[in-house]
Amino acid sequence: MTVLKVKRLFDGEQWLNHQQVTIENGKIQDITPIDYPQLATQLIDILAPxxxxxxxxxxxxxxxxxxxxxxxxxxxxxxxxxxxxxxxxxxxxxxxxxxxxxxxxxxxxxxxxxxxxxxxxxxxxxxxxxxxxxxxxxxxxxxxxxxxxxxxxxxxxxxxxxxxxxxxxxxxxxxxxxxxxxxxxxxxxxxxxxxxxxxxxxxxxxxxxxxxxxxxxxxxxxxxxxxxxxxxxxxxxxxxxxxxxxxxxxxxxxxxxxxxxxxxxxxxxxxxxxxxxxxxxxxxxxxxxxxxxxxxxxxxxxxxxxxxxxxxxxxxxxxxxxxxxxxxxxxxxxxxxxxGLDHQLGRIKVGYQASLVALNQDYYVTQTWIDGHPMLEPKTH
CATH class of the missing domain: 3.20.20.140 (Metal-dependent hydrolases)
Structure with a gap:
């Protein structure tokens, strides 16, 4: 199981603030608000499909x-x-x-x-x-x-x-x-x-x-x-x-x-x-x-x-x-x-593939997951 804590999450249709995304078996299992965002550490700036x-x-x-x-x-x-x-x-x-x-x-x-x-x-x-x-x-x-x-x-x-x-x-x-x-x-x-x-x-x-x-x-x-x-x-x-x-x-x-x-x-x-x-x-x-x-x-x-x-x-x-x-x-x-794959990809929703991208505030990639597996870190900027 992987848990990602996010400042701003774009789920494919709308923006959500301070969310926690749980990944299991390559799919998104749960998306819930972070109860005490001021106490959260290692927050991802932006998470998107x-x-x-x-x-x-x-x-x-x-x-x-x-x-x-x-x-x-x-x-x-x-x-x-x-x-x-x-x-x-x-x-x-x-x-x-x-x-x-x-x-x-x-x-x-x-x-x-x-x-x-x-x-x-x-x-x-x-x-x-x-x-x-x-x-x-x-x-x-x-x-x-x-x-x-x-x-x-x-x-x-x-x-x-x-x-x-x-x-x-x-x-x-x-x-x-x-x-x-x-x-x-x-x-x-x-x-x-x-x-x-x-x-x-x-x-x-x-x-x-x-x-x-x-x-x-x-x-x-x-x-x-x-x-x-x-x-x-x-x-x-x-x-x-x-x-x-x-x-x-x-x-x-x-x-x-x-x-x-x-x-x-x-x-x-x-x-x-x-x-x-x-x-x-x-x-x-x-x-x-x-x-x-x-x-x-x-x-x-x-x-x-x-x-x-x-x-x-x-x-x-x-x-x-x-x-x-x-x-x-x-x-x-x-x-x-x-x-014809929008029932699997293109959104961050429960049941969708955990194929995600994390970015900083300038929209440079900091991490990518394909089917829940983290890929190599990108070049630094």
Whole structure:
């Protein structure tokens, strides 16, 4: 049994002062007020639901594409746990089917073994539009081969499965087939028109990958993928990379006002630089450079991000001027709802998983618990 004493607790929906949280067998057993808070010692400044990252490519010098193995997943989880991430969708950038198959097998093994922190798999591609490929290798982009693809979709039988695609690059009926296989389909790296994007939503797509980046913009006569994403009459979610490099803070704030924070998820799109001290790293056959919180190819193309979830939360509060409550929800409850896991994660409630993050008053992580197990202490600040 573990007992945490907290000055301020955000339970996913509201703030509570001076609370005691009891953890047993990986779950929250009890939450009660502290009777005499003035006498309590070793109080945690802030306790919040742990962060959920649905888009993470690597960490700790490990890129999942380079090493699609169970050991790699363990390294990635450990490095992101320093920054409050308690659950993640390891993401495979567009690659050959044999690499996709290896990634599938590694994630299935992790899920079957109950590897804490891994909740599924995100294929970012390879069914993307070369016009909006970003850093993806154009040689890996292709039309679907359903016979090969459907062999590596049964990860959905063990955990969550996401597929990011460009709807204009796949045949009619393909999105519906993925949805029937319990895949969560997201639109990204797309040159689709507004009408094409909305049609994909009607076919079952319910997410937009890294909003504004690698998609057709909102303009006066053609709303594009961005315009479809910001429509709030559809139950869709938008991932947002809040690092200050991918999207201007004012643009992020406009998106939150238009869409509503309840359908925005903070994501990192992190590569192996998170948790690493290196300034130059290999990346899908080329070198990338890390400087001032940004990772780019030699020609300046953004190559994922150097972002962690705790920094995304701080940026949302400090750069975008949203409330801490909104920032925490976009980092935890909203992705939990998007994944259909909000009965287990995203809140601090009795019976929920004890996957939590402790922070100081400046919103730097001081400890993380995944299923009740404390993770390594983060770097000091």
């Amino acid at each position: 742990g962060f959920i990252d649905v888009h993470v490519n690597g960490g700790g010098d490990v890129l999942f594409n380079h090493t699609p193995t169970l050991d790699a997943l363990k390294v990635i989880v450990k490095n992101h746990a320093q920054f409050g991430t308690v659950a993640m969708m390891p993401t495979l950038i567009s690659d050959d089917y044999d690499v996709m198959s290896q990634a599938h097998d590694a994630v299935c093994e992790a899920l079957q073994q109950g590897l804490a922190g891994i909740i599924g798999l995100h294929y970012e591609g390879p069914y993307l539009n070369p016009i909006r490929k970003g850093v993806h290798n154009e040689d890996k982009l292709r039309m679907p081969n359903e016979e090969k693809l459907f062999k590596i979709l049964d990860v959905a039988n063990h955990g969550k499965l996401m597929v990011t695609l460009a709807p204009e690059q796949v045949p009619d009926g393909f999105i519906e087939k993925l949805v029937k296989q319990h895949a969560i389909v997201c639109i990204g790296h797309s040159a689709a028109t507004y009408d094409e994007a909305i049609r994909a939503v009607h076919c079952g797509a319910r997410g937009f990958t890294h909003l504004f980046n690698a998609m057709t913009p909102l303009t006066s006569r053609e709303p594009g993928v961005v315009g479809a994403a910001l429509q709030n009459q559809y139950k869709t979610w938008c991932g947002l990379i809040a690092d200050g490099h991918h999207v201007h803070p004012a643009t992020m704030n406009i998106a939150m006002q238009a869409k509503g924070c309840e359908h925005i998820m903070l994501v990192t799109d992190a590569i192996q630089s998170v948790g690493s001290s290196k300034s130059e790293l290999p990346f899908l056959g080329q070198k990338i450079h890390r400087k001032n919180g940004k990772v780019t190819t030699a020609d300046g193309t953004l190559a994922g991000s150097d972002l962690d979830m705790a920094s995304a939360v701080r940026n949302t509060i400090q750069l975008i001027k949203r409330t801490p409550q909104e920032a925490f929800q976009m980092a935890s409850l909203r992705p939990a709802q998007f994944l």
